[in-house]
Amino acid sequence: MNQAPLAPVRRPGASPDRRRVQRHVARPVRVRLARPVISFTFDDFPKSAATRGAKILEAVGARGTWYAGCGVAGAHTQYGEMFDAGDIARLAGAGHEIGCHTFSHLDCGRTPVDDLYADMVRNADALATMGLETRLVSFAWPFGETTATLKDGLPSRFTTARGTAPGLAEGRIDLAQLPANALFGADAQKRALKLLEQALRRKAWLIFYTHDVAARPTEWGASTALLERIVAAAFAAGVEMAPVGEVAARILAVDASTHP
Numbered sequence: 001m002n003q004a005p006l007a008p009v010r011r012p013g014a015s016p017d018r019r020r021v022q023r024h025v026a027r028p029v030r031v032r033l034a035r036p037v038i039s040f041t042f043d044d045f046p047k048s049a050a051t052r053g054a055k056i057l058e059a060v061g062a063r064g065t066w067y068a069g070c071g072v073a074g075a076h077t078q079y080g081e082m083f084d085a086g087d088i089a090r091l092a093g094a095g096h097e098i099g100c101h102t103f104s105h106l107d108c109g110r111t112p113v114d115d116l117y118a119d120m121v122r123n124a125d126a127l128a129t130m131g132l133e134t135r136l137v138s139f140a141w142p143f144g145e146t147t148a149t150l151k152d153g154l155p156s157r158f159t160t161a162r163g164t165a166p167g168l169a170e171g172r173i174d175l176a177q178l179p180a181n182a183l184f185g186a187d188a189q190k191r192a193l194k195l196l197e198q199a200l201r202r203k204a205w206l207i208f209y210t211h212d213v214a215a216r217p218t219e220w221g222a223s224t225a226l227l228e229r230i231v232a233a234a235f236a237a238g239v240e241m242a243p244v245g246e247v248a249a250r251i252l253a254v255d256a257s258t259h260p
């Protein structure tokens with residue numbers, strides 16, 4: 001459990017596959033938003049995201065999405081101490097969304113569909129055992145990896161599956177592979193502020209993802225200052241910050257009313 005391969009590493013030679021899978025649109029929908037919206041998402045996830053990360057969002061009345069993979073619950077990984085039942089209860093109680101990230105952090109690019117379904121159920125059961133009462137409607141592909149078959153076979157309980165391909169969610173999007181922008185790494189602040197400016201101008205849905213939140217984060221985490229800076233910039237610009245499930249429901253409602 002301590003050696004869980006959580007780092008979002010790219011498989012060697014995976015790029016051509018990834019482009020083909022990305023182009024396979026399984027759940028098309030058109031984004032029509034009256035105003036831009038941002039979703040902050042946290043994958044895996046360490047306690048630092050559930051505490052520091054949540055606090056930064058809550059300070060401005062914002063809510064986010066935490067994609068839990070229960071195989072590492074209570075364990076220690078390279079991100080530090082991972083979430084436990086108490087974190088799930090506190091996040092859900094505060095109005096944040098808990099999403100599914102498989103139980104075992106499966107590389108879905110290499111997982112038979114039945115194994116994936118069994119692992120999703122195992123994760124839902126584990127979260128229910130931890131006391132989560134809300135329905136899981138949002139999924140995130142571990143490592144951002146998936147296949148055309150799995151996208152087509154995304155269980156209907158999930159309204160979205162988030163990937164890790166960068167960009168804004170605007171125009172015609174695929175709910176089975178939502179884009180997400182890394183809130184970590186080199187130039188993260190510059191990239192994030194530019195995306196925020198583009199989302200504002202184009203009334204788009206901007207999704208960020210990160211892992212730990214710390215003064216000195218891992219290479220896949222956000223510094224506390226970085227998250228504070230981006231949330232403050234969004235708040236100053238009057239941009240709503242809402243969980244993925246909530247935004248997806250809104251987009252689907254508008255889509256249904258324009259295409260009955």
Ligand SMILES: [Zn+2]
Pocket residue numbers: 006043044101105142143
């Ligand atoms: Zn992950």
